[in-house]
Amino acid sequence: MKTxxxxxxxxDDEARYCVDCGAPQTEDAAEELDEYVQRQAQQVAAESGGTGGGGGGDFGNAGNAESDGGGSGFVPTEQLxxxxxxxxxxxxxFGYGTIVVALTLVPQVGAFPLILGGIAILPPIRRLTAEPLGSPLKREVMAGLYAVFALLGVALLVLL
Incomplete structure (x- = not known):
C-alpha cells in the first residue's frame, strides 16, 4: 500500500486519486484533472460571459452580469x-454628466437626488449591487432609478 x-x-497501489482528499496519484490522473478543470473554467466563462441576447448596464449578453438575463461575470468591452x-x-x-451638473448645485436640496441618479445609472454599480442582491439589476431598472432620482432632483430644484 502507498500513501x-x-x-x-x-x-491501494493502483489508486488514481486519493479517497480522502482527491489528489491525483499518477501523471495521467493529474493531466485528466487539469483537462477537467480547464473544461469547467471554459464552461463557466461561456455561461457567464458569452451567450444569449438582451442587454443590461455594462455587461454583454443575457448570460452575464451586464445583461437583462442576470449572471455575475464581467465581459470585456471587445465581446460586447x-x-x-x-x-x-x-x-x-449620463451618469457622470448628471453628477457633474449636480455638484455645481450642491448647496441646493435638489442636487442630492441628482447625484444619486447619476450614480445609479453608472455601469459599475450593477456589479457592486449584484452580490448583495443575488443578481445584477436589469438595464431598465437602472434607467428607471436614474429617471426617478433625476425627476425628483429637478422637481426639488424648481420648487425650492
Whole structure:
C-alpha cells in the first residue's frame, strides 16, 4: 500500500486519486484533472460571459452580469455588441454628466437626488449591487432609478 503525498492516507497501489482528499496519484490522473478543470473554467466563462441576447448596464449578453438575463461575470468591452457598447457609453455619459451638473448645485436640496441618479445609472454599480442582491439589476431598472432620482432632483430644484 502507498500513501497520499498530500494527506498521508493509505491508498491501494493502483489508486488514481486519493479517497480522502482527491489528489491525483499518477501523471495521467493529474493531466485528466487539469483537462477537467480547464473544461469547467471554459464552461463557466461561456455561461457567464458569452451567450444569449438582451442587454443590461455594462455587461454583454443575457448570460452575464451586464445583461437583462442576470449572471455575475464581467465581459470585456471587445465581446460586447455595438448596441451594448453604446448603452454602456451612454450610461457613463449620463451618469457622470448628471453628477457633474449636480455638484455645481450642491448647496441646493435638489442636487442630492441628482447625484444619486447619476450614480445609479453608472455601469459599475450593477456589479457592486449584484452580490448583495443575488443578481445584477436589469438595464431598465437602472434607467428607471436614474429617471426617478433625476425627476425628483429637478422637481426639488424648481420648487425650492
Amino acid at each position: 497520499c503525498p498530500r494527506c498521508d492516507s493509505s491508498l 455588441t455595438d448596441r451594448e457598447q453604446l448603452w454602456r457609453r451612454g450610461c457613463y455619459v
